[in-house]
Amino acid sequence: xxxxxxxxxxxxxxFGYPGGANLPIYQHLHEHPKLKHILVRHEQGAAHMxxxxxxxxxxxxxxxxxxxxxxxxxxxxLATAYMDSVPMIAIxxxxxxxxxxxxxxQETDVIGAxxxxxxxxxxxxxxxxxxxxxxxxxHIATTGRPGPVLIDICKDVQQADAERITPERLEIPxxxxxxxxxxxxxREAAQALAGAARPVILAGHGVLLSRAEPELRAFAExxxxxxxxxxxxxxxxxxxHPLSLHMTGFMGTGWNLKAVQNADVLMMVxxxxxxxxxxxxxxxxxxxxxxxxxxxDSSEMGKNVRPHIELVADARNALExxxxxxxxxxxxxxxxxxxxxxxxxxxxxxxxxxxxxLQPQDVLIDMYRRCxxxxxxxxxxxxxxxxxxxxxxxxxxxxxxxxxxSGTMGFALPAAIGAKFGRPDKAVWCVAGEGGFVMxxxxxxxxxxxxxxxxxxxxxxxxxxMVRQFQDDFYGGVRSQSDLTHMPDFVKLxxxxxxxxxxxxxxxxxxxxLDAAEKTRGPFxxxxxxxxxxxxxxxxxxxxxxxxxxxxxx
Amino acid sequence: xxxxxxxxxIAARPAPGSPEDLAVRVRVLSVLxxxxxNTLSKVSGLIRRRGFHVRSISVGPSRQPGRSRMTLTIDxxxxxxxxxxxxxxxxxxxxxxxxxxxxxVHSRELVVAKVxxxxxxxxxxxxxxxxxxxxxxTTVEFAGEGKDVGDFIDELLNHGVLDxxxxxxxxxxxxx
Numbered sequence: 001x002x003x004x005x006x007x008x009x010x011x012x013x014x015f016g017y018p019g020g021a022n023l024p025i026y027q028h029l030h031e032h033p034k035l036k037h038i039l040v041r042h043e044q045g046a047a048h049m050x051x052x053x054x055x056x057x058x059x060x061x062x063x064x065x066x067x068x069x070x071x072x073x074x075x076x077x078l079a080t081a082y083m084d085s086v087p088m089i090a091i092x093x094x095x096x097x098x099x100x101x102x103x104x105x106q107e108t109d110v111i112g113a114x115x116x117x118x119x120x121x122x123x124x125x126x127x128x129x130x131x132x133x134x135x136x137x138x139h140i141a142t143t144g145r146p147g148p149v150l151i152d153i154c155k156d157v158q159q160a161d162a163e164r165i166t167p168e169r170l171e172i173p174x175x176x177x178x179x180x181x182x183x184x185x186x187r188e189a190a191q192a193l194a195g196a197a198r199p200v201i202l203a204g205h206g207v208l209l210s211r212a213e214p215e216l217r218a219f220a221e222x223x224x225x226x227x228x229x230x231x232x233x234x235x236x237x238x239x240x241h242p243l244s245l246h247m248t249g250f251m252g253t254g255w256n257l258k259a260v261q262n263a264d265v266l267m268m269v270x271x272x273x274x275x276x277x278x279x280x281x282x283x284x285x286x287x288x289x290x291x292x293x294x295x296x297d298s299s300e301m302g303k304n305v306r307p308h309i310e311l312v313a314d315a316r317n318a319l320e321x322x323x324x325x326x327x328x329x330x331x332x333x334x335x336x337x338x339x340x341x342x343x344x345x346x347x348x349x350x351x352x353x354x355x356x357x358l359q360p361q362d363v364l365i366d367m368y369r370r371c372x373x374x375x376x377x378x379x380x381x382x383x384x385x386x387x388x389x390x391x392x393x394x395x396x397x398x399x400x401x402x403x404x405x406s407g408t409m410g411f412a413l414p415a416a417i418g419a420k421f422g423r424p425d426k427a428v429w430c431v432a433g434e435g436g437f438v439m440x441x442x443x444x445x446x447x448x449x450x451x452x453x454x455x456x457x458x459x460x461x462x463x464x465x466m467v468r469q470f471q472d473d474f475y476g477g478v479r480s481q482s483d484l485t486h487m488p489d490f491v492k493l494x495x496x497x498x499x500x501x502x503x504x505x506x507x508x509x510x511x512x513x514l515d516a517a518e519k520t521r522g523p524f525x526x527x528x529x530x531x532x533x534x535x536x537x538x539x540x541x542x543x544x545x546x547x548x549x550x551x552x553x554x
Numbered sequence: 555x556x557x558x559x560x561x562x563x564i565a566a567r568p569a570p571g572s573p574e575d576l577a578v579r580v581r582v583l584s585v586l587x588x589x590x591x592n593t594l595s596k597v598s599g600l601i602r603r604r605g606f607h608v609r610s611i612s613v614g615p616s617r618q619p620g621r622s623r624m625t626l627t628i629d630x631x632x633x634x635x636x637x638x639x640x641x642x643x644x645x646x647x648x649x650x651x652x653x654x655x656x657x658x659v660h661s662r663e664l665v666v667a668k669v670x671x672x673x674x675x676x677x678x679x680x681x682x683x684x685x686x687x688x689x690x691x692t693t694v695e696f697a698g699e700g701k702d703v704g705d706f707i708d709e710l711l712n713h714g715v716l717d718x719x720x721x722x723x724x725x726x727x728x729x730x
Contacts, residue, residue: 123592303640306634
C-alpha cells in the first residue's frame with residue numbers, strides 16, 4: 001500500500017537501507033518495477049542523495065530507513081534539507097504499534113528526534129491513516145516553503161492488509177499557503193526600488209525554488225538595479241550579467257559588499273538574511289532607508305532584519321506583480337552603476353599563484369572553461385565550497401548545489417550521486433575537500449555499482465582548510481586538530497572501490513587529468529594536491545561588519 | 555557623495571528585564587490546535603528551540619471535536635516578539651492563533667487549596683468556594699485574574715496552608 005501510494009505520487013527513485021522494522025515494505029518492492037531503489041551504504045548517504053536529487057530535478061527526494069539507528073542516521077541529512085528548504089519524504093520503519101513505548105529492539109522516538117529538523121512528521125499506527133498521510137506529506141513537502149517530511153510507520157501497519165483506498169481530498173486546516181500577492185505593497189516596493197538612488201537586490205534560494213529567475217531578471221533590468229545572490233541563491237541571476245554583483249555575505253565579492261553597504265534601498269528576495277549574509281547585524285547595510293523583503297514564509301519577516309515593505313508571497317508571483325510598476329528611475333542611477341563598476345575594478349576576485357604550488361582556483365578555472373554552464377557542480381563544505389561558488393560564472397539555476405544553511409561536511413559525494421540520478425543528462429562534478437569526502441566516502445560503492453558519471457574533484461590540502469584558515473586568522477594562529485595526517489591514498493581507495501583515479505600535483509597536470517575524467521565513463525576521482533596554505537578571499541573577520549572584508553594579499 | 559542614516563537593523567529595545575521590556579516581550583496567545591499525540595511536544599519544542607520561554611500554559615478541549623485550546627503566556631526572549639506567533643503558525647498542528655496580549659479579555663486562573671483552619675469566612679468573603687471540610691482542614695477553590703489569585707494565595711497564609719494547586723490563565727475576549 002505504501003509503495004502503491006509512492007507510485008501514485010510519481011516517485012521514480014528511492015534511496016534507502018533495509019532493516020528489521022521496514023522489511024515488510026522491502027518484501028514487496030520487487031512488485032513495483034517503476035520504483036527504482038538505490039541501496040546506499042549508510043542512511044546519511046540516502047538522505048543526502050535524496051536531497052541532491054531534489055535540488056537537481058525539483059522533484060521530492062524519497063528515503064527509506066529502518067527504525068532506531070537507521071532513522072537516527074538520517075537526522076543530519078534531514079537537518080541539511082530542512083535548513084535549505086529542500087523537498088524530501090523520509091519513510092522510516094517503527095516497531096509494532098503494540099511495542100511502542102516499551103523500549104523494544106531498535107526502538108527510538110524518531111518523531112521526537114526529528115521534529116526540529118522536519119517541516120512536519122507523522123507517526124502512523126493505523127493502516128486507515130496511511131493513504132491520507134502519504135498524500136498530505138507530499139503536498140506539505142513540495143508546496144509553500146518546501147522541506148523534509150518524515151513518516152514513521154509502525155511495522156504492524158506495514159503488514160496490515162487493507163482495501164485500496166484512494167486518498168481523500170486534501171484538507172489540512174493548519175497548513176495555509178501564502179500565494180496571494182498584496183498588489184499595493186508590490187507597487188510600493190517596485191516604486192521604492194525604481195526611485196532609489198542606490199538600489200541593490202539580493203536573491204536567495206527562494207528565487208530558485210519558485211523558478212523566478214526570468215521574472216527577477218526582467219524586474220532587475222527594468223529597474224536598473226544590480227543583483228547579488230546568497231550562496232544558495234547562486235544561479236538566480238547570471239554572474240556574467242552587467243548588473244550582477246555575484247555572491248554576497250561574509251565571503252562575498254568586494255564589489256557586492258561595497259554595494260550592499262552603500263545601498264539606500266535593499267530588496268531581499270527569497271532569503272533568510274542569516275548571519276553569514278549580514279555579518280555583524282548592527283552594521284548590515286547601514287545606509288539603507290528602505291528594506292524590502294519578499295519571502296513566502298512570514299516568519300522570515302523581521303526575524304533578523306525588520307523590513308519597511310514586506311511581501312509574504314511566492315517570489316515569482318511577487319516579482320511578476322512588481323515589474324509593471326517600475327516607473328521612472330532615479331536620476332543618479334547611472335552614477336550608482338558606474339560606482340559599482342569602479343568597485344568591481346578595484347576589488348576583483350584574485351588569488352596567489354606565484355608560489356609554484358597548485359592552487360584550487362587553477363583547477364576550478366580550467367573546469368569552468370570546459371563545462372561552462374552545462375555541468376552541475378556539487379560542493380562540499382568549507383573552503384572548497386566557497387572556491388566553487390566564486391570561481392565559476394553560474395548563469396542558470398540548479399547548476400551549483402551545496403549545503404548552505406547547515407554546512408554539512410560529507411554532503412557532496414552522496415548529493416552528487418543523487419543529482420546524477422535526477423539529471424542524467426548533465427555532467428555532474430563533485431567538488432570536495434578530503435576532510436568532508438571521507439565522511440561519506442563509502443557511497444563510492446553506489447557510484448560504481450550504477451556506473452554513474454560522477455567526477456570527483458578532491459581539493460586535497462592535507463588539512464581542514466577552513467578551520468585552519470580561521471585558526472590562523474581569528475584564533476591566535478593556533479593550529480589545533482586541523483591537520484589531517486594519516487589520510488588514505490585516494491587513488492588506492494578508488495581502486496579498492498573499483499573506479500579509476502589519478503593524482504595531480506602540478507599546474508600542467510590539471511588539463512590532462514580533467515581530459516581523462518571527461519573521457520572516462522562512470523565515476524572518476526582526481527586527487528588534486530593543492531597548496532595547503534591556500535585561503536578563501538574575500539573574507540569578513542568573525543564578528544566584524546561587511547565593511548571590514550579582507551582581500552587576497554598581493 | 556553618500557549620505558548616512560542610522561542603522562535600521564533590529565530596533566533598539568528597552569533594558570532587558572525592565573517592565574517596559576517585559577510588556578513588549580511577553581505575549582498571551584490563544585491557540586487552537588489539532589489534538590494529536592505530538593502536538594504538545596511540537597509546540598513546547600518549538601518554544602525551546604527558538605529561545606522563547608513559557609510563563610504559563612493551559613490546555614483543554616475546545617468546542618470542536620479533535621481540537622484543543624491552548625492558552626500560552628510566552629516570553630519571546632531575545633527574539634523579536636512577533637516571532638512567537640509567526641513560528642507557531644508554521645506548525646501544521648496549529649490551526650488558529652489569536653494574540654490576546656493587553657486586549658480586552660477576561661483572564662482567569664484557578665487555585666485549589668487545602669488549609670488547616672476550618673474558619674474560612676475571610677476566604678469565602680473574597681469569593682472562594684468551600685469544596686469540602688473535615689477534621690484535618692478545609693479545601694477551597696478560587697478563580698480570578700492573576701493578581702487576585704496572587705492576593706488570595708497571600709491570604710491563605712493566614713489560614714495555615716497545607717497545599718496549593720494553581721492553573722495557568724485561560725482567556726476569553728470580552729463581550730463588551
